[in-house]
Amino acid sequence: xxxxxxxxxxxxxxxxxERFADFLQSKGKRITQQRRILIDFVFxxxxxxxxxxxxxxxxxxxxxxxVSRPTVxxxxxxxxxxxxxxxxxxxxxxxxxxxxxxxxxDHLHCTMCDKLIEFQSKELSDLRRAVAAEYDFRDSGxxxxxxxVCSDCSATRHRRHTPLDLV
Numbered sequence: 001x002x003x004x005x006x007x008x009x010x011x012x013x014x015x016x017x018e019r020f021a022d023f024l025q026s027k028g029k030r031i032t033q034q035r036r037i038l039i040d041f042v043f044x045x046x047x048x049x050x051x052x053x054x055x056x057x058x059x060x061x062x063x064x065x066x067v068s069r070p071t072v073x074x075x076x077x078x079x080x081x082x083x084x085x086x087x088x089x090x091x092x093x094x095x096x097x098x099x100x101x102x103x104x105x106d107h108l109h110c111t112m113c114d115k116l117i118e119f120q121s122k123e124l125s126d127l128r129r130a131v132a133a134e135y136d137f138r139d140s141g142x143x144x145x146x147x148x149v150c151s152d153c154s155a156t157r158h159r160r161h162t163p164l165d166l167v
Contacts, residue, residue, distance in 0.1 A: 016101070017036065017039055023078070037066060090114070
């Protein structure tokens, strides 16, 4: 589901490993080798993924095979609770992305191919602040997912069929 497009990063005071270890310690838990492997794997690159994709990708690397399925699901929930990952529900499926060290952004979601396109909009941020001010509301962020059809799927859908399509 990755687009290969990056919005940049935000300066953070500690690494995802350190922040997660602090979070776990505050809950009376410890960071295990399986959790370390998982965090390193997830934060090596920025992309959108679901738990099953993560499990399949982990199985492709030797150290990833040490991470059990229950650990993946449990740790994903903990990563969301700690503020390191963000969970989005798209058509009944939980999709995850980095939240820590990544700027505020929104998404376009193609309902045909499930592509997620990230974007930032100054106008949208200005509107958010204006609406919050109008209602004397202290905003801390927002999440917008615009559903529709991407240009690739739209072109395929509206392409004229030829006799070669039957071959």
